[in-house]
Amino acid sequence: MQPLVGLIMGSKSDWPTMENAANMLDKLGVAYETKVVSAHRTPDLLFEYAKTAADRGLKVIIAGAGGAAHLPGMIASQTSLPVLGVPIQSKALNGLDSLLSIVQMPGGIAVGTLAIGKAGATNAGLLAAQIIGTFDQTTRQAVDEFRSTQTQTILDSPDPSVP
Numbered sequence: 001m002q003p004l005v006g007l008i009m010g011s012k013s014d015w016p017t018m019e020n021a022a023n024m025l026d027k028l029g030v031a032y033e034t035k036v037v038s039a040h041r042t043p044d045l046l047f048e049y050a051k052t053a054a055d056r057g058l059k060v061i062i063a064g065a066g067g068a069a070h071l072p073g074m075i076a077s078q079t080s081l082p083v084l085g086v087p088i089q090s091k092a093l094n095g096l097d098s099l100l101s102i103v104q105m106p107g108g109i110a111v112g113t114l115a116i117g118k119a120g121a122t123n124a125g126l127l128a129a130q131i132i133g134t135f136d137q138t139t140r141q142a143v144d145e146f147r148s149t150q151t152q153t154i155l156d157s158p159d160p161s162v163p
């Protein structure tokens, strides 16, 4: 299947977080590709990846990075595809550094910033699917079913003392 989402990250060490985005895309049946692209260690690759992304058929890019997290913003500077940034929970500053690096974009170049860590990666996968769902009915239905199931699961077991 043609990947519709580019799931990239600054380092292999980001995978334990970013695999939550992959898991959500799997659950919703959205095809994606994964790759390490570092703003600082592989800058030429970053430019090539972003500049070719739309022509290769990608519709959304999810970019996870930690610390001095320039990857999402730099990717967004080189493509008009929507870019979703996931701040990795860094060891030194617990991800606040990543969050502020990604969220504080100057006006004119947009990055949609998610929460720090696992929840952010999960929701990046979900939001990417919702974007794909604006033009793909199957994906839209998969998102709607996911939400209905989530709601029903809570309603079916409302007692918090019962596991």
Ligand code: RP5
Binding pocket: 009, 010, 011, 012, 013, 014, 038, 039, 064, 065, 066, 067, 088
């Ligand atoms: C960032 O530096 C990566 O996104 C990662 O979160 C962080 C640390 O990378 P490693 O030193 O673990 O490779 O570019």
